[in-house]
Amino acid sequence: MGINLGDTFPNFEADTTVGKIRFHEWLGDSWGLLCSHPADYTPVCTTELGRMAKMASEFEKRNVKMIALSVDSVKDHHGWSKDINHYIGEPQVQNLPFPIIADEKRELAVQLGMLDPAEKNSQGLPLTARAVFVIGPDKTLKLSILYPATTGRNFDEILRVIDSLQLTACKKVATPVNWKAGGECMVLPNIPEDEASKLFPKGIRTMDLPSTKAYLRFTPQP
Structure with missing residues (x-):
């Protein structure tokens, strides 16, 4: 079960x-x-x-x-x-x-x-x-x-996870490793660039990678 x-x-x-x-x-x-x-x-x-x-x-x-x-x-x-x-x-x-x-x-x-x-x-x-x-x-x-x-x-960790669950339930972001409330979030991979720029007016930081794939996109917590 x-x-x-x-x-x-x-x-x-x-x-x-x-x-x-x-x-x-x-x-x-x-x-x-x-x-x-x-x-x-x-x-x-x-x-x-x-x-x-x-x-x-x-x-x-x-x-x-x-x-x-x-x-x-x-x-x-x-x-x-x-x-x-x-x-x-x-x-x-x-x-x-x-x-x-x-x-x-x-x-x-x-x-x-x-x-x-x-x-x-x-x-x-x-x-x-x-x-x-x-x-x-x-x-x-x-x-x-x-x-x-x-x-x-670790109930501090459980509280941290709940903060992430509640944020990601209403905003189109994911939370990276060791994220805490107020920290930088990640733009979901399935959101096109033009839509992302409208969704996240605070700006998006994209990391340059050896693969040249632009999938590591960070944005301030919405």
Whole structure:
């Protein structure tokens, strides 16, 4: 099982720390970030959810709703949330600024291709890998990254990718290696020169190459 880029993301129902949700209705007209976690009360996951909580305002600015998934119960999620808030220096806060999905039977983890067969829990069951899914307002999958259970994610990178996805969804540009918001972008190869000059009035810089092909075209971020 699994899901490919461009596929409609499943409109699953699930119990969460904010009650039962149906995913598409919960998402509404927002972008979505779904991150899976091997288990509650585990060290790397605690640091990750803490980072998500700290960055909540940055995702909110970009109209991105965050949601997490772990293979434990809602009750465990609530207890674990207190540990996470304590870890990030917010011990007085009870709830995280995003829901956590309960997936005790691993049904959603299997449906979305999230299991890591190399990492098992004490019962010998495979752990959920660290999946990252970014879903667009049209409910299709825009980004998929799968980390092993032993490697924590970089949420600054996830935010950078969302900036690129949101820019390239409405402007005819691509973002080059290590691009950050505000940086120089690239003109898409399928845009003819005359159209490009109208689309990008800030100017286009074309690099001379040994091949003489004029495909490396840069423009200030539109």
